[in-house]
Amino acid sequence: MGKKNVDPQRRMLLQLTTAVGAVGAGFAAVPFVSSMTPSARARAAGAPVEVDISGIRPGELRPVEWRGKPVWILRRTPEMLASLATVQPHLVDPKSQVKEQQPDYAQNETRSIKPEVLVVVGICTHLGCSPKRELEKGTISSDWEGGFFCPCHGSKFDLAGRVYKDVPAPKNLEVPKHTYLSDSRILIGVDPKGKGAA
Amino acid sequence: MQKLLAWVDQRFPLTKVWEEHVSKYYAPKNFNFWYYFGSLALLMLVIQILSGIFLTMHYKPDTSLAFASVEYIMRDVPWGWLIRYLHSTGASFFFIVIYLHMFRGLMYGSYKGPRELVWILGMVLFVALMAEAFMGYLLPWGNMSYWGAQVIISLFDALPFIGPSLAEWLRGDFVVSDATLNRFFSLHVIAVPLLLALLVFLHIVALHKVGSNNPDGVEIKKKKNADGLPLDGIPFHPYYSVKDTVGVAGFLILFAAAIFFAPEMWGWFLEHDNFTVANILQTPPEIKPLWYFTPFYSILRATTDDLIKYGLLPFVLALTALTLVSVRELKTKGIVVIIAGFVVAGFFGLEAKVWGVALMGLSLILFFFLPWLDRSPVKSIRYRGWKYKTALTIFTISFVMLGYVGTQPAEGIYKMCAQIGTLVYFAFFLLMPWISTYDKTKPVPERVT
């Protein structure tokens, strides 16, 4: 459809009008596209969740819901904590160096603020299934040290949510932002005061 | 690019369709202001479908959730308020455009041969659009939504024999309820929009077969140049595509002004009583449909025993006499007498309520027959005589008046205006054969002016 000898003024006007029209269409698309982002209701449901952890016995795991996802709170026993060192050679990222998987204050040996209390999002980093809890030793195989096993594609994690080598999941389980309001109450979804801008 | 196009053209008539309907579709060069409304109607359909898709993502067709989900869209969904107003205020703008589009047809005789099918398809579109709007209005589940649907569906009750069961079948319940809401939702978002899209396609195909009319009512295809192109025609693209862009821009300014500054239009586009959730215990003080239904609603309400006795009966008798004088064949005269006999018997035998519903239906049906009721040799109002001009003016005024009184309580002066308007409405159509036959027309030029 390219015409030769088009009047330059006509071409200029045509281009200008088309450009302004295209910008207008772009602006008009903004409301429609952003209407599909999480609404105020979804964001209100994503508000921090307060949990009383005083009732969780050593070795017990309590799931809570935060932003529609399962969050696990596990009070680890001394043996469990000891296992964390044992399994280190078999892990992909034993030092939790992938930044976005945990706040700075949980980038440590136990991936937690208090060594015994693990707070972790119970969603496999592979394709979003929720792994099964295999906290006891030797349940999956004789050398199993306890941890989490995803039934969907066989990913394994240790008792700090760190991923084993040679499984489909690429990263450690995510540790959400959380803070201690007191010894027995934690708030999930908020950084401790003065820490972490993540 | 050229190669790709050639590849496609071998498999799909892309260039052919483009040329036939756009770049080599020859339209008369004398289109005026009134010819914007066709493309604007298409624009409104696109806007309604687009905003409707996004509303459907958040709306819940459940009587316990529907009202709150609309407010959820208005508050919690990012930009939801804008999308909702595009749709709800857009509905009114759609009807403004459609009414002006239809008025253009009346003025320039666009319904006359060879465009009868274009007109009939357009009228089916109009009726489908009314159904679409009516069902859409129930969805917010406001108090006016509820009672409006209740009243309009009860109209079907008036039909003899099948009425009550038909009304129950439509509602799926004995009153307007969750079942009604759910089926209206289904029809509103899927069935009728599909039908509308199909009808728009047919409307345009039929138009492009016979070619567009114009303000002079001259057939441009009669005068062609050596290449076989109409002398008074110009390609739709680029000439009318750029012109319609101006129309679209101007229209969008008005539309945006309404959406951003007066989406309720002081109760005309969004009614105050619809900001209360449907309440089966409390009818709003005045139930009225939105403005685009009120002319027809007025006809419905105006039909009382008085109107039948002192208005419709003399009207039908006079019309019968006039027909008997005008037609020659004995057989036709016999048929006319029999029909008139049935109608008059019906006036005495049936309730006024039944007649109200019948007349409201007839008021739409008559539009379909306009191509054959109008006997004038000319199309455009420019070359018609004073009789048709006066008739159209009076009809237009009384149509607007019917629309206005339909929003007011049916008493006193309003009721009288509605009854006079109703008679004028039917007189316009039913006297059209005589008005157009005896109207003194002016000679139509050979070429457009």
Added chain:
Amino acid sequence: MKKLLVVFALLTAPALGWANEGACGQVAKCDPVKVDLNDKPSLQRGARLFMNYCLSCHSASYMRYNRLGQDLGISEELVEKNLLFATDKVGDLMSAVMPKADARAWFGTAPPDLTLEARARGPEWIYTYLRSFYRDDKSPSGWNNTVFPNVAMPHVLYEWQGSQRAVFKKNDKGMAHFEKFEVEKPGTMPPKEFDQSMRDLTNFMVYLAEPAKLERYKIGVYVIIFLAVFFVLAYLLKKEYWKDIH
């Protein structure tokens, strides 16, 4: 044709104005009220009144606390500290403090949700209603209202306004017409101050009924300016092309 258009415009113009005649019940006239959503302090005062007095019995269940804070420029801590009575989460919808069943038992009817009251009734109605309670010994609550006769709601703010009596006059048809209020016992607020407070409350309720109104006007100006530019360009382009047509 231009003439016809003008006739059309003239026919429809007055009708637009008539659609919304502010009626305040059968006996009373609506008082005008200045609604100004740019008046943030007034909206904030209105919000405090609404939360403290209305929300005890009425809900505003389509509105979220944090949205209100953001729109009216109140920080989340302040909302939590001063406005949150019925819940402890700022993202919650504003429900009533009193359970619906209790309310029905006490008033005989559940107090309506107030989120959309200003759109359903109009600001003038609300403003007039709030100031039109009067003493009526025949009513169960001891109060009545000229705008909403026999309303179940008592005069919640009577300490501020004091109590008044309504004077009715019979017209020639024998129908009672509201004439005026007579002060029975002055309240703690001078009448002007009370009216001002009720204006704040009305103003807030207009905002509450449509929070989008705050941005709608602002965005609308830009949209129309943009479209006007596009219109001019499109018009020039059309003129340019139509040079070909004679």
